[in-house]
Amino acid sequence: xxxxxxxxxxGITLKHLFSKPVTIPYPSAPVPLxxxxxxxxxxxxxxxxxEKCIGCSLxxxxxxAYAIYVEPEENDPEHPVSAGERYAKVxxxxxxxxxxxxxxxxxxxxxxxxxxxEFELADxxxxxxxxxxxxxxxxxxxxxxxxxxxxxxxxxxxxxFEVPYVRPELEGVKYE
Numbered sequence: 473x474x475x476x477x478x479x480x481x482x483g484i485t486l487k488h489l490f491s492k493p494v495t496i497p498y499p500s501a502p503v504p505l506x507x508x509x510x511x512x513x514x515x516x517x518x519x520x521x522x523e524k525c526i527g528c529s530l531x532x533x534x535x536x537a538y539a540i541y542v543e544p545e546e547n548d549p550e551h552p553v554s555a556g557e558r559y560a561k562v563x564x565x566x567x568x569x570x571x572x573x574x575x576x577x578x579x580x581x582x583x584x585x586x587x588x589x590e591f592e593l594a595d596x597x598x599x600x601x602x603x604x605x606x607x608x609x610x611x612x613x614x615x616x617x618x619x620x621x622x623x624x625x626x627x628x629x630x631x632x633f634e635v636p637y638v639r640p641e642l643e644g645v646k647y648e
Contacts, residue, residue, distance in 0.1 A: 498632065499632065502631070502632055502633050502634040503632060503633050503634070504633070504636060505589055505633050505634070505635060507637050507639075509589060509591075510573075510574050510587040511572075511587055511589045511590045511591045512567075512587075512588045512590040512593060512603075512615060513565055513570075513576070513585055513586070513588065513603070513608055514585070514586050514587075514588040514608060514609075514610050514642060514645065515563065515584055515585055515605065515608040516583065516584055516585075516586060516610050516642070517609070517610055517611075522552060522553065522555050523553055523554045523555075523559060523560070523584065523609075524554070524555070524582045524583060524584035525554060525559065525560045525563060525582065525584035525585070526544075526554050526555070526556030526557070526558055526559065526560075526581075526582055527542055527543075527545065527554070527556075527558040527559050527560040527561070528544070528558075528581065529542040529544065530579045530580060530581065531576035531577075531579050531580050531585050532576075533579070534575045534576055535570075535575060536571065536573065536575065537569045537570060537571050537573075538569065539565055539566045539567070539569035539570040539571075540563075540564070540566075540576060541562065541563075541564045542560050542562065542563055542564075543560070543561050543562035544558045544559070544561065545558060545559060545560075545561035547559050556582075560605060562605065563604070563605040563608065564602055564603065564604050564605070565602070565603045565608065566601060566602050566603075567593055567601045567602070567603060568598070572587070574587050583641060586639075586641045586642065588642060589633055589635050589642070589645075590614065590615055590633070591632075591633065592615055592617075592618060592632055593615045593617070594617065595615075595616065595617040600616045600617060600620075601616075603616070610642065610645055611645070613629060614629045614631065618631075
């Protein structure tokens, strides 16, 4: 090794030794997310309140990890749940199997399932990793463990991220 290479390496080391660290103090400061971040899944609705999911199961067919289960049912014309002829009676995603690839989002013909912004999904209870339809709908904020903790402690739900951009498909989510 030459003396020049050694001096160059020491120069790089000294430059970074006195520079400000780029570490984010995560729990106390929110993390800025990128626009294409793939977080917790969200089932969206039409502006009139009807669900966009028509129970076609294309998302389940596209999922390489077989993490999605959809059980369709015929829509009641008197009291419709969705805009189509059918709706998803049961919609479940096993988050332990999900690889957050976004293929479900790509396969959905109505744009019903989108990848949201929430990433704090850690928990100790296996059954809490299976998200049902009521846990995925657009007006539900926070993961199951976050909502359970907020309910037990009586404190408001605090999300660990900030979204500096607007995603129209997630406009029903009200982040505090």
